[in-house]
Amino acid sequence: MYTFLRKMQTNVRIMRISAPGAARAGHSHVRLSHLLDLPLSGVLTGEGKKAAVGTRTGSLYLWPTEGGNPLRVEAHSAPIIQVVLSPDQTRLVCLSEDGAASVWDWEGHALGRLKGHTGALKAAAFSPDGQRIVTAASDSTLRVWEASTGQLLHTLTGHKGVPYAVQWSPTGLHILSIGTDQKALLWSGRTFLRLTEYSFPLHISFRPAFHPAGTHLAVPGPRGSVLLYPLLPDEQALIDLAYEKRLRELTPAELRRFFLEDPRLEKELPKGRKLPRARIHTVQPGETILSIAQHYGVSLDQLRKLNRLTSDDIRAGDSLIITYIEEE
Known part of the structure; x- marks a missing residue:
């Protein structure tokens, strides 16, 4: 397993983590150099063979982690604030402060450009099957795109603040967005209608937390608590649940x-x-x-x-x- 350890000026270090209980000698570091600018965000493939880093100038660097020179791509004209990896780990989405997102493969080929937001991009997530991408921006909207074509499918409105985190549930049935308005909004992953909202305490920021089976959602509660909410798979499940209740x-x-x-x-x-x-x-x-x-x-x-x-x-x-x- 690999993880980014820290950023040092124009260098990035990656730490190889051994399995629990393994000897310390199994830990090692890989330094990714040849960066010409300050790195802001990065991702690694699960097996740790490839790494991607977005920088302040809008460049995207693609490395094999075993060593070698990176491939540099001029992806954006503004800082890349986040790089997101697709579920099959073959594609990358770069989010930029220029209001657009771009899709790339590991060979540096541009696969699409997602344009439509009127503010800086803040977060993005692939659907579990990798066919769709949801983005969140400072214009207070979410947008759903066809991953293969970059076509805009839906625009989701509901946040009064800036949505800074978004995630698809593991089942693909729900999307959760979290904003500076202290609201977590739950959307249908099929119809893209807003289903409900969850408030959370002031001065708290968090990332979407779904149960691996997609059955529950965790949201911060008052006084350091965590609230768990059940998620029904669809509207019919709600009807069936109502019929099961004793009259x-x-x-x-x-x-x-x-x-x-x-x-x-x-x-x-x-x-x-x-x-x-x-x-x-x-x-x-x-x-x-x-x-x-x-x-x-x-x-x-x-x-x-x-x-x-x-x-x-x-x-x-x-x-x-x-x-x-x-x-x-």
């Missing part, structure tokens, strides 16, 4: 709470001056969570908890459950 008849109080009209209410529900009612409110243009709460006379905290809101960002067309007190 029971709602009580009159529950019928009243969950806005179902039933003649039993007049007989069985205790009479009182104030009874809880509920309804679905469709958010109208210009409405905010505060204005809706004031309209129904409920607290913001109650509205957030009932709808499991992780933020006060709502959009026209969203549906909110409202419980309120009705005078009789």
Whole structure:
């Protein structure tokens, strides 16, 4: 196993790591020299036979780690901030501050250029089958590309800050992006619709962490905790899960709470001056969570908890459950 050890001016060192329990003599270093500029990012193939380094001037250097001179490619006109390796380790994606990404093979052949972002590239990831690439940039968007042609397939919007990390799940069914808005957004890897969002504490940055089987997702929680969320493979799995739940008849109080009209209410529900009612409110243009709460006379905290809101960002067309007190 190989890993980058450190960067020293215009040299890069690679450390060979032996298996656990092996003698220290099995550790060795390889120095990759002949760099003409400051290295910013690099990758290694799994067997440690090849290395790629992106530099401040936008050059891409390709080495055989056994030694020899590198192949230098003028990939970008601005710094290459990240180099990403494809799952089959045959292709490289360079992310640049010039707002574009480029795809290369180990022979230095340009395989495509991904242009469309209006800000510096921050992160990228290949789908597990290597057929698609998702990129994140300072323009607050994610973009999904056909890896073989460089064709733009989808533009994903939802972050209010800059998405600085993105990853496909091992199954390819989900994409997770993490932004400076303290939101981790989960997207469908098939339809590319936003599925849900996870908030995490301030002053924390992290990388996507999926279970190897793609069944769970880990997100930082409060006070140093880690929250694990299950991931369902598709919409049908959610329907099947609902059918598996044991059904029971709602009580009159529950019928009243969950806005179902039933003649039993007049007989069985205790009479009182104030009874809880509920309804679905469709958010109208210009409405905010505060204005809706004031309209129904409920607290913001109650509205957030009932709808499991992780933020006060709502959009026209969203549906909110409202419980309120009705005078009789």
